[in-house]
Amino acid sequence: NAGVMQNPRHLVRRRGQEARLRCSPMKGHSHVYWYRQLPEEGLKFMVYLQKENIIDESGMPKERFSAEFPKEGPSILRIQQVVRGDSAAYFCASSRDSGYQETQYFGPGTRLLVL
Amino acid sequence: AQSVAQPEDQVNVAEGNPLTVKCTYSVSGNPYLFWYVQYPNRGLQFLLKYITGDNLVKGSYGFEAEFNKSQTSFHLKKPSALVSDSALYFCAVRPPGNNRLAFGKGNQVVVIP
Numbered sequence: 001n002a003g004v005m006q007n008p009r010h011l012v013r014r015r016g017q018e019a020r021l022r023c024s025p026m027k028g029h030s031h032v033y034w035y036r037q038l039p040e041e042g043l044k045f046m047v048y049l050q051k052e053n054i055i056d057e058s059g060m061p062k063e064r065f066s067a068e069f070p071k072e073g074p075s076i077l078r079i080q081q082v083v084r085g086d087s088a089a090y091f092c093a094s095s096r097d098s099g100y101q102e103t104q105y106f107g108p109g110t111r112l113l114v115l
Numbered sequence: 116a117q118s119v120a121q122p123e124d125q126v127n128v129a130e131g132n133p134l135t136v137k138c139t140y141s142v143s144g145n146p147y148l149f150w151y152v153q154y155p156n157r158g159l160q161f162l163l164k165y166i167t168g169d170n171l172v173k174g175s176y177g178f179e180a181e182f183n184k185s186q187t188s189f190h191l192k193k194p195s196a197l198v199s200d201s202a203l204y205f206c207a208v209r210p211p212g213n214n215r216l217a218f219g220k221g222n223q224v225v226v227i228p
Binding site: 004006031033035040041042043044045048055056058059091093098100101103104105106107108109111 | 119147149151156157158159160161164166205207209211212213214215216217218219220221
């Protein structure tokens with residue numbers, strides 16, 4: 001049973017470019033969460049999505065960041081006009097259900113470096 | 116707002132000795148508590164969780180954790196550490212009515228051969 005898949009694993013962008021990060025949840029999971037890990041820090045929640053719906057985006061920066069989870073295909077985290085401060089590891093997690101006891105399973109992450 | 120504290124930056128332990136990684140939390144209501152482990156350049160792997168019931172929770176790779184409501188703690192323990200346990204350990208809390216996880220800053224565990 002494949003785990004959470006993320007690609008690319010590493011992404012290098014120059015300031016002002018766009019970054020697209022993809023996440024495929026575990027089989028049978030329809031809930032996706034994105035977290036960001038800055039150097040020497042823990043993970044910070046960004047957004048929670050279900051298929052075709054954004055449930056909680058309270059952790060997303062107001063500008064340049066967006067996320068989607070279409071009916072078909074992976075969840076996408078999009079960062080427009082990247083800046084150096086966006087350099088971080090971005091982790092996706094998925095869960096089977098929305099129950100509060102549900103475990104979130106994490107992917108390997110995408111490490112974004114902005115030059 | 117919820118918060119998680121992992122007070123020690125690094126935990127050093129000799130192989131074969133007991134390992135303890137400390138975690139305290141602050142949240143309204145009864146929390147759900149989780150431990151994850153992260154190896155270099157990898158994602159987080161789930162170790163165990165406390166939802167309700169027995170305060171002592173057993174998880175993967177011989178790890179266990181004890182929920183202490185009066186001390187608002189959820190310390191991770193392993194009776195006999197292995198060199199392969201060297202990694203970054205994160206405690207996380209999910210407050211009631213909330214789907215997001217709030218993470219501590221993590222503890223680096225170094226098991227010395």
